[in-house]
Amino acid sequence: MQALLLKIQDLLDIENISPDIDLKDFEEWDSLAMIALMSFIQKNYQADINLDILNECKNLQNIYEAIKKNSGGGG
Amino acid sequence: MNFKFYGKKISSVISILPKNESYFDDEMIRYNFPPKKSQILKELMGYNKHRISSQNQLASDFIIKGFEQLFEDKIIKPNEIDVLIYITQSPDYFVPQTSTIIQHKAGLKKDILCFDLNQGCTGFLHGLFQAFFMLENSEIQKVAIANSDVLSHKVNKKDRNSYPLIGDGGSITIVEKSQLQNEILCYNKVFGENALSIHIPAGGFKLPSTDKTAQDFEDKDGNIRNLNNLTMDGASVFSFVQESVPTMIESLLKNACITKEDIDFFIFHQPNKFMLQKLADKLTIPHQKMPNNIVENFGNGSGITIPLNLCFNFNQNFWDSPLKICFGGFGVGLTLSGIIMDIERISYLKLIDLED
Numbered sequence: 001m002q003a004l005l006l007k008i009q010d011l012l013d014i015e016n017i018s019p020d021i022d023l024k025d026f027e028e029w030d031s032l033a034m035i036a037l038m039s040f041i042q043k044n045y046q047a048d049i050n051l052d053i054l055n056e057c058k059n060l061q062n063i064y065e066a067i068k069k070n071s072g073g074g075g
Numbered sequence: 076m077n078f079k080f081y082g083k084k085i086s087s088v089i090s091i092l093p094k095n096e097s098y099f100d101d102e103m104i105r106y107n108f109p110p111k112k113s114q115i116l117k118e119l120m121g122y123n124k125h126r127i128s129s130q131n132q133l134a135s136d137f138i139i140k141g142f143e144q145l146f147e148d149k150i151i152k153p154n155e156i157d158v159l160i161y162i163t164q165s166p167d168y169f170v171p172q173t174s175t176i177i178q179h180k181a182g183l184k185k186d187i188l189c190f191d192l193n194q195g196c197t198g199f200l201h202g203l204f205q206a207f208f209m210l211e212n213s214e215i216q217k218v219a220i221a222n223s224d225v226l227s228h229k230v231n232k233k234d235r236n237s238y239p240l241i242g243d244g245g246s247i248t249i250v251e252k253s254q255l256q257n258e259i260l261c262y263n264k265v266f267g268e269n270a271l272s273i274h275i276p277a278g279g280f281k282l283p284s285t286d287k288t289a290q291d292f293e294d295k296d297g298n299i300r301n302l303n304n305l306t307m308d309g310a311s312v313f314s315f316v317q318e319s320v321p322t323m324i325e326s327l328l329k330n331a332c333i334t335k336e337d338i339d340f341f342i343f344h345q346p347n348k349f350m351l352q353k354l355a356d357k358l359t360i361p362h363q364k365m366p367n368n369i370v371e372n373f374g375n376g377s378g379i380t381i382p383l384n385l386c387f388n389f390n391q392n393f394w395d396s397p398l399k400i401c402f403g404g405f406g407v408g409l410t411l412s413g414i415i416m417d418i419e420r421i422s423y424l425k426l427i428d429l430e431d
Contacts, residue, residue, distance in 0.1 A: 013111055032116060035119060036115050039349075
């Protein structure tokens with residue numbers, strides 16, 4: 001999940017993010033950032049996370065969990 | 076709506092593009108967004124560069140140049156063209172139709188059937204439909220489908236939603252009867268309820284252009300444009316494409332009694348790379364079968380993206396036997412069109428520039 005962490009930091013333009021920080025605190029967390037993240041997750045984790053799911057994720061930890069749930073069988 | 080034809084072929088295609096190339100990185104400064112955000116958009120959508128015509132280049136200029144080249148290369152003689160179908164949404168005038176101006180300037184014969192057709196993204200497919208209908212007639216042997224637009228003149232340079240992807244240019248496709256009795260499956264559907272998802276609000280009779288309509292404003296997403304400019308509801312068009320294109324492909328494949336594995340290439344209109352990749356994934360077809368490199372190199376030139384795709388990605392030496400192609404067009408209207416046909420070797424595929 002290191003790649004995910006780096007990608008989110010890049011999209012939100014910040015150096016460090018902890019898994020429990022509220023994403024909505026960041027102005028950069030808009031629909032463009034979400035679509036870019038959706039694309040990234042599909043390419044790198046083969047998980048189909050749509051905009052509705054992302055909108056419900058409060059923080060990075062929620063996103064990790066959503067990916068685990070949606071990446072199909074095994075692990 | 077499903078319909079079919081037999082025994083028609085595409086014999087030549089020429090694409091004519093403005094020589095002027097403009098880069099997203101240079102245009103970024105005009106947008107009302109931090110550079111970092113624009114970079115994210117560029118990467119996501121696959122923007123890079125596009126061909127933009129100068130203010131004094133008309134859509135018809137591209138077609139006149141295209142005919143000049145076809146005649147010079149001895150591909151066809153002027154008096155062999157029985158029909159000129161000119162498809163544009165950027166005519167020289169509202170009145171008269173631009174096709175008669177082209178007839179004169181390109182030196183086409185007077186004994187010709189010639190008319191304008193107001194279509195955009197599905198413009199090439201509509202041109203093919205009309206050409207196929209015409210060629211059913213015993214008196215008609217060769218049809219020229221001309222598509223061209225200079226829509227960049229109607230897009231606000233500060234509109235980050237639309238400017239990066241727009242492209243200008245023209246193409247001419249010659250269609251004739253074929254010895255092979257190939258079956259051509261056609262599909263068309265119209266979604267008038269979403270007519271304004273892609274539109275230019277002012278300049279027609281509904282809302283004439285005035286000083287007021289030329290005043291820039293900022294929309295809810297921070298893009299800047301005025302009422303004389305093209306506006307597109309990206310989200311609405313995206314969901315339209317994702318929902319209705321797969322249904323169309325399924326219907327065409329069923330009528331052709333084949334599966335998608337039998338299709339050699341999906342030559343689709345190119346709104347942008349992102350939309351096409353998502354569509355390919357939804358249809359579960361390998362990305363190599365659906366070329367999607369037109370917007371990043373030339374921009375979305377409306378009706379020309381399909382013929383340009385053929386001229387840029389294919390080569391007359393490429394094919395030994397007929398290729399089974401699925402053409403797909405979707406966009407302004409909103410309109411959805413599709414064709415599955417075997418395409419015999421196209422002996423002339425050319426791409427030229429139009430200087431200022």
